[in-house]
Amino acid sequence: MLVAVWPVVGLSPYWSHQILIQTFLFGVAAASLIFLSAYGGMVSLAQTALFGIAGVIIGNLATKGGPGGTSKGLHLGWDPTLALVVAVVMATAIGLLLGAVAARSAGIYFLMITLTYSVIVTYTLGQVTKISGFSGIGGISNYTPGWIGDVLAHPNRLYYAALGVAVAVYLLIRYIVRTPFGVALQGVRDEPVRMASLGYNVALHRTLAFGFAAFIASLGGILYVWWSGQISPGNVDLPETINLLVMAVIGGLLRVEGAWLGAFAFIVIQNYVRDFDVPGLSFGGTLFGGTFNTIVGIIFLVIVVVSPGGLMGIWDRAMARLDRQRGGTRPPEEPLLTPETS
Amino acid sequence: MLFAILYVVVIVRQPSPTGAGNWRTTTFGSAIDDPGSFLRVVLDSLTFAGALFIVASGFALIFGLMRAVNMAHGSFYLLGGYIAYEVQQAMTGQGFSIASTEVNTWEWIAPLLVAAPCIAVVGLVTQQVFLRWNQGQELRQALITIAISVIVADQIIAHFPRNVSTGAQRFGGNAVDLTWPGWSDRLVDLHVAGVQYSLQRLVMLGFGVAVGVGLWLWLYRTKTGMVIRAGVDDQRMAAALGINIQRTFAIAFVVGSALAALGAVVWASQGNIATGQDAQWLLNSLVVVIVGGMGSIFGAAAGAILYAFVLDFSGSYLPQAGADCCTQYSPIFTFVLIALVLSFRPRGLFGRGG
DSSP: OHHHHTTTTTOOHIIIIIIIHHHHHHHHHHHHHHHHHHHHOOOOSOHHHHHHHHHHHHHHHHOOOSTTSOSSSOOOOOOHHHHHHHHHHHHHHHHHHHHHHHTTOOHHHHHHHHHHHHHHHHHHHHHOTTTTOTTOBOOGGGGOOTTTOOTTTOHHHHHHHHHHHHHHHHHHHHHHTTSHHHHHHHHHHHOHHHHHHTTOOHHHHHHHHHHHHHHHHHHHHHHHHHHHSOBOGGGTSHHHHHHHHHHHHHHOTTOTTHHHHHHHHHHHHHHHHTTOOOTTTOOOSSTTOSOHHHHHHHHHHHHHHHOTTHHHHHHHHHHHHHHHHTTOOOOOOOOTTOOOOO | OHHHHHIIIIIOBOOOTTOOOOTTBOSSOOTTTOHHHHHHHHHHHHHHHHHHHHHHHHHHHHHHHHOOOOTTHHHHHHHHHHHHHHHHHHHHOOOSOOOGGGOOHHHHHHHHHHHHHHHHHHHHHHIIIIISTTTTOHHHHHHHHHHHHHHHHHHHHHHOOOOOSSGGGSSTTOOBOOOOOGGGOSEEEOSSTTOEEEHHHHHHHHHHHHHHHHHHHHHHHSHHHHHHHHHHHOHHHHHHTTOOHHHHHHHHHHHHHHHHHHHHHHHHHHSOBOTTHHHHHHHHHHHHHHHHOSSOHHHHHHHHHHHHHHHHHHHHHSOOOSSSOSGGGHHHHHHHHHHHHHHHOTTOTTOOOO
């Protein structure tokens, strides 16, 4: 509620349009990662790549070339709303294809395969100059649908769109995990062999879950290109892939709410730690100066060492303790990232 | 796949002098018309596979034994390369780029002898501090090593390269070269189809083969190797039989990390070393291990050779019709390779059960 009226009651535009829009859209992408890990038992590092694929597709479809147009891409000049639908459908289809290849693996193998997806997508976008090239596509924010309009002139519209998508994605995930498909998916997560012997198609469930997560990630990617106006291989490279993972881990890999919490924490750190300088760690002053990534790395390291459940894990533990003190019988915290029996 | 082989062997044509081309046009002609180029691409693939195998076998050794994915392997590679560069620069005192005539054998081996133990120590510390107490929590270990790789990569940018002649190239993880010793800087006449081939690349292949044979002898012909293979098969049983499994893990991590540094020295002498290559080499190691399967050095060797062939042939033999087609699509073939292998062998070519 508070979040919904913030831009109207005059919170500084920097916060609403810089921090919060990014929180919502990266939170959506992180939610796709957390959905897969929490309910499918699959930690995917391909979500950033799918996020970027949707962005590149809409960039190619919606922008126009020629004078005043953008420099790279196919410039098909489609209607932006149609381009939006096609981009989401195509990214979901690519997600289903990638998921089908990875679906027979789980756990650490799945992590490794999706990481190779991510790096391959980065190199492909970098090399294929027709659709992206290293500098990527710019000026996409000039080709938003009419109901978003000029992002710079009406940032509040994009803010509410991002907020709406975030809420819708949250509710959709909460709904999906209660459907027969979602329940079966959790069965596949816990006991793949038993589920297979009960007649469930384990690989198919994993593939569909991956496709659904690709759909969510593509929504985040489209909001991102509207917000930033550009997409390039630099948005989907290994550091960015790890950043999304950091958001999900900070929030907590087992709770969907954690996606936006983690994204918020990460964006705030990213915006305020930039000009922070730790003596001895950096050489300061140039383009590469600062120790931002080192600090993020250390925070990430501390979280995975101390509380693999992230902030939501800490919250859950605190609530459980409070509950015990009151004499409640709240079930103990789910075992986090349990050792796999091999 | 049959079509791909036919395509390379018979169908493709060299570009006409006018520059026009169709789907049959590639950089080189078909293997029958232009056997020299074909042989050169084969040798390029094999020698690159040598470098790939050195790095990836270290990754595979750690993963096979401890089920720990060392996501920092690429960062270790990069750090090893930069350390070797600094040592070579300090020894030759040339600044930045050195002509290979200025480098003697010792000035190439000494950087290796410094870099490999340094990275071995980094690996050992990583393992003892961060991975020892959470053995078996695969995902958590992967996340921890990712965090370490982020920190190491950022610190490399902040501190390397140091030993360069101009200030602008200092720090920032700029690209630098190691240099092969002078005697290797010549072409060898192979007496096949008139091919002259770089001795340096053959030396690289030699290193790959030497590492492979060394690992095989170590794993299959020594007591330590026997213990390691027992650990790969069943950690708990090995520990129950009185084997100090923690010591074995530490040895594996030391050797695996040192192999990353060795691979970096070899490949940085051939190409260069620059920030961002940590991702490239982590990808290389992952693909080799995914394709080859875990648990055996044969898997790593097979994966390295297949991956190198796919990379080099897709780079050289994709059609060149028009300015934008098609060699730029070569990264996609890495995905095709993974997809093909995994659809028939979900655990990789040499992967075992589980």
